[in-house]
Each structure stands twice: as C-alpha cells, then as structure tokens.
Amino acid sequence: MTGPRIVLIGPMGVGKTTVGELLAERLGTTFRDTDADIVAAEGRQIAEIFVDDGEPAFRELERRAVRTAVTEHPGVLALGGGAILDAGTRELLAGHTVVYLSMDVEEAVKRTGLNAARPLLAVNPRKQWRELMEARRHLYTDAARVVVPTDGRSPEEVAAAVLDALEWKEA
Numbered sequence: 136m137t138g139p140r141i142v143l144i145g146p147m148g149v150g151k152t153t154v155g156e157l158l159a160e161r162l163g164t165t166f167r168d169t170d171a172d173i174v175a176a177e178g179r180q181i182a183e184i185f186v187d188d189g190e191p192a193f194r195e196l197e198r199r200a201v202r203t204a205v206t207e208h209p210g211v212l213a214l215g216g217g218a219i220l221d222a223g224t225r226e227l228l229a230g231h232t233v234v235y236l237s238m239d240v241e242e243a244v245k246r247t248g249l250n251a252a253r254p255l256l257a258v259n260p261r262k263q264w265r266e267l268m269e270a271r272r273h274l275y276t277d278a279a280r281v282v283v284p285t286d287g288r289s290p291e292e293v294a295a296a297v298l299d300a301l302e303w304k305e306a
C-alpha cells in the first residue's frame with residue numbers, strides 16, 4: 136500500500152507533532168499533520184471551527200483532510216486527537232501502519248494544563264481527560280498496529296520505541 140509510512144494517533148498533547156517530526160527526520164522523510172492541513176485550508180483556527188460550525192462539521196472536514204493526506208503524503212502523518220471518533224476516518228486507516236502514542240491521565244493534565252486553545256479541555260481538565268480517555272482508548276487501540284506509551288520518556292526515547300515496536304531497525 137502507498138501513502139504514509141507511519142500514521143500517528145493519540146490524544147492531544149501526547150507528542151504526535153514532536154515525535155512525528157523526529158521520526159520523519161530519522162526516516163529521511165517529511166512530516167504532515169491533518170490539524171495543520173485543516174487550519175491552512177479553512178484559514179481559521181480549530182477552536183474557531185468548533186465554535187462557529189460545531190464538532191460534527193469539524194469531523195467532516197477532518198475526514199476529508201485524512202483522506203487527502205493518506206492518499207498523497209508518503210512520510211509520517213499525525214492525525215488530530217479526536218479523528219478516531221469518526222467511523223469513516225477509521226476506515227481510511229485500514230491497512231496503514233498506525234501507531235498509538237498513549238499517556239495516562241496525570242501525564243495528560245501535566246502536558247496540556249488549562250488551555251483555551253484546546254476546546255475540549257477549556258474547563259476541569261482532569262475530569263475531561265478521564266472521560267475522553269475512557270471513550271477513546273479502545274478506538275485508538277483497535278485502530279493501531281502498535282501502542283507506544285510515552286509516560287516518563289523523552290520525545291527521542293518515544294521515537295526510538297516506535298521504530299523498535301515496528302521492528303524497523305534500518306533507521
């Protein structure tokens with residue numbers, strides 16, 4: 136199958152961008168992020184799209200962005216944290232090398248904090264995180280070929296653990 140060599144999934148702030156860029160460098164390829172693609176295409180920030188159009192409309196834009204990226208991007212691809220909620224998006228991932236970067240709730244709260252730019256975490260982040268992870272954990276796990284925990288690991292260690300988990304020793 137053509138398309139991305141690695142697709143990174145996982146919650147907001149888990150390190151998809153940081154680790155994705157490191158992996159792309161190690162594999163001698165490029166990094167792309169569907170959140171950034173959506174912002175560029177819409178000329179609006181994601182929080183604005185959520186407020187103006189609502190989450191269902193955002194998920195549709197996201198599904199389109201994922202379809203385009205898995206078709207035309209040959210490098211490392213990161214999806215938005217909630218992309219996995221959409222059944223159509225999940226179908227687009229079948230057959231790709233999908234890696235779930237995971238973290239526990241305490242690590243999530245530490246990395247993201249109270250953050251108005253992340254619309255799903257604007258209030259009571261610990262409770263939001265617990266609910267969000269309960270709803271999504273199985274979707275991430277089911278879509279992924281491997282799960283790589285990031286707690287207590289530096290981004291470099293996570294990137295190495297991804298390549299190890301995939302048994303890609305060449306990089």
Ligand SMILES: Nc1ncnc2c1ncn2[C@@H]1O[C@H](COP(=O)(O)OP(=O)(O)OP(=O)(O)O)[C@@H](O)[C@H]1O
Nearest residue numbers: 146147148149150151152153216246285288289290
């Ligand atoms: N393994 C790590 N250990 C500690 N901090 C990390 C790690 N990976 C990333 N970070 C930090 O956590 C924050 C979020 O990382 P990053 O933006 O890469 O996550 P993301 O999954 O791309 O988030 P988003 O869903 O917002 O795109 C950044 O400040 C980054 O420096």
Ligand SMILES: O=C(O)C1=C[C@@H](O)[C@@H](O)[C@H](O)C1
Nearest residue numbers: 147170181215216217253254
């Ligand atoms: O977890 C989520 O639902 C989201 C994660 C971000 O990557 C963005 O795609 C947006 O803020 C929604």
Ligand SMILES: [Mg+2]
Nearest residue numbers: 151152168213
């Ligand atoms: Mg990112």
